Amino acid sequence: MQIKIDNASTRPIYQQIIDQIKRDIALGRLKAADKLPTVRQLAAQLVLNPNTISKAYRQLEQDGIIVTRPGAGAYVAELSSNLSKSVRKKLLCEQIELLVVEAVHMQIDARTLGEWFDGTAKKFKFTDSEE
Amino acid sequence: MQIKIDNASTRPIYQQIIDQIKRDIALGRLKAADKLPTVRQLAAQLVLNPNTISKAYRQLEQDGIIVTRPGAGAYVAELSSNLSKSVRKKLLCEQIELLVVEAVHMQIDARTLGEWFDGTAKKFKFTDSEE
Amino acid sequence: MQIKIDNASTRPIYQQIIDQIKRDIALGRLKAADKLPTVRQLAAQLVLNPNTISKAYRQLEQDGIIVTRPGAGAYVAELSSNLSKSVRKKLLCEQIELLVVEAVHMQIDARTLGEWFDGTAKKFKFTDSEE
Amino acid sequence: MQIKIDNASTRPIYQQIIDQIKRDIALGRLKAADKLPTVRQLAAQLVLNPNTISKAYRQLEQDGIIVTRPGAGAYVAELSSNLSKSVRKKLLCEQIELLVVEAVHMQIDARTLGEWFDGTAKKFKFTDSEE
DNA sequence: GTGGTCTAGACCACC
DNA sequence: GTGGTCTAGACCACA
Known part of the structure; x- marks a missing residue:
């Protein structure tokens, strides 16, 4: 796993870890049941306190994105969402x-933004539509 | 000016104020040279600490979105961006x-997300394309 | 607020705090918008590390049960549930x-259990049925 | 015996095994004197560390729910409880x-909860009342 | 060896 | 003053 921490960012470190793991999953680089690095491994690799990694994993688990088991490690879960559709739409x-x-404030016109949006979206593995 | 603070949000209050002023400008509800309420007025109206409003205005000024003339109040600035296009794209x-x-993690398919995106974008006043 | 920690229990301390706050809300002793003790106050009162209280509050916030704001403290939120009804039923x-x-293993007969259940349920403030 | 491990659950595996054996007994699927699979059999079947199964059986024996006869395997015990009625009530x-x-926090009204409770209770084999 | 809990203490953002 | 983040380090339950 390749995770990069930007110490200059105002975004908390544990949040950056969450972002990147979610991104890797959404990109298809990480798949359901894949094993994540152990807390201690990742802490050593990123030169961070294990508690910081632990916090990221705990949050990911709470969001149903990974599954962690003491003694067994952390694994990518199946995609799922407990939230009602209206809540998801609102968020x-x-x-x-x-x-x-x-x-708008950056004076980017609608067409350009739309193109960037489409270009970015194309890279990710969406759930199929349930039409 | 109608500003609503959501105390349940994790988003800091000063940030919510920034968000809504920028939103009103992007919607066209606030236009260049319009006068904003004074710090004290807004603090009284929202029942907040004036320091919180000050912080929001200071941030908006720094971002070139409003102009404060000491003793004369705060005014909406012309849309502009000092950032290079590549930086704006990156951000x-x-x-x-x-x-x-x-x-993706909420299992919203690409088409639905695209529709929500288009629906939202339609409400705002983008700068015209400079083709 | 009256919270009692049972050090003999296998239930983590932070979980005991969560249990009791949720109980007080469900009993109607704590109502929406009531202020909770500050992290430091409660830590001092229970002779615990502030981080432990913090963890309980963070969890409660994530469950939408309280609202915490740095600089302002923690407040009881309105009752609500983001979970879909089927998930709630399953849980x-x-x-x-x-x-x-x-x-069954304690050899309590069905009628007795039903009575205990009804007796306990009666003490709590349920949401009204939406028939 | 059909035991299913839910790796996504936060409930420890050994506890899930205990839960399901107790459930099968309470449902009447397992009866007093029935033989349980050996530790090795179950470990092989569930692809788990034998220590995990051992821990579950040890706990069940301690709770008086099964009896293990060294060299002869584990058997379901007669239903019984050493606990005083008041302790059982408290627990x-x-x-x-x-x-x-x-x-209450999930905003399930009392009637619905009562129905779910009755529906679930009906499936189990309670000890008859000793009136 | 795995992650989880708890303590102790520093620093920062928010109000 | 508030809570949030991060570090450091001890101890425990789980597999």
Whole structure:
């Protein structure tokens, strides 16, 4: 696993770890049942305190993204969401709005933003539509 | 100006204020040269510590979104961006990635996300393309 | 707030704190928008490390049961559940099964268990049925 | 014997084994004097470390639920409980409280919870009342 | 050896 | 002053 910590970022370290693991899963680089590095391994590799890794893993587990078992390690879980669809829509649309507002203030026109959006989305492994 | 603080949100209050002012500008509800409420007015209206409002205004000024003239109040600035296009692309694409990763983990398919994105984008006043 | 820690219990301390706060809310002793003791206050009162209290509060926040704001403290949130109804049913029925199995092994007959159940349920403030 | 391990559960594996054996007994699928699989058999069947099975059996024996005769295997014991009725009541009522508190926070109304409780209880073989 | 819990103590962002 | 993050290090339950 390749994880890079940006110490200059205001984003907490544990959150950066979460971001990158979720990204790797969404990209298909990590698949369900794959084993994650142990807390101690990753802590040594990134030169961080094991508690920091632990916090990231705990959060990921709580979000149902990984499964951790004392004595066995941490594994990627099946994709799933306990949230009701309306809650998911609300959460995502809030994030979309922030993105769009930012784009407007950066004077990026709608077409360009749409292209960047499509270009980025193409790289990820979405769940198939259930039409 | 209508600003609503969501105390349940983990987003800091000063950030929520920033978000909503930027949103109102992007929606066209606030236009260049419009006068913003004074720090004291807004603090009284939202029942918040004036320091919190100050922090939001200071941040907005730093981002070139408003202009404060000491003694005369704060005004909406012209849209502009000092950032190079490549930096803007990088910043927005990072945000797009976080959004898409989140959508994948919520098992929202690409088409649905695209629809939500388009629906949201339509509400805002983008700068015209400079083709 | 009256919280009692049982050091003899195998249940982690932070979990005991969570249990009792959720209980107080369910009993109506704590109501939405009530202020909880600060992390440091409660840590001093229970002679525990502030991190332990912090962990309990963080978990409660993640479950949408309280709202914490740096600089402002922690407050009881409105009752709500982001979980879909089927997930809620599954979670509760698993817990019910464990309870019933335990009762059978303790040779408690069905009627007695039902009475204990009703007696306990009566003490709590359920959401009204939405028939 | 059909035992299923849910690796996604936070419940320890040895505890899941205990849960399911107790459940099978409470359902009447396993009866007093029935022979349980050997530690090795079960370990092979579930692809688990034999120590894990051992721990489960040891705990079940300690709780008086099974009897292991060295060299002869493990057998289901007669239902019995050394605990005084008041202790049993205390233990069960604690568990009932946790269940009810959870239900309140999930915004399940009392009637629905009661129905789920009755529906679940009906499936099990309670000891007859000793009125 | 694995992750989980708890303590102790430093530093920072928020209000 | 509030809670959040991170480090360091001890001890325990699980496999």
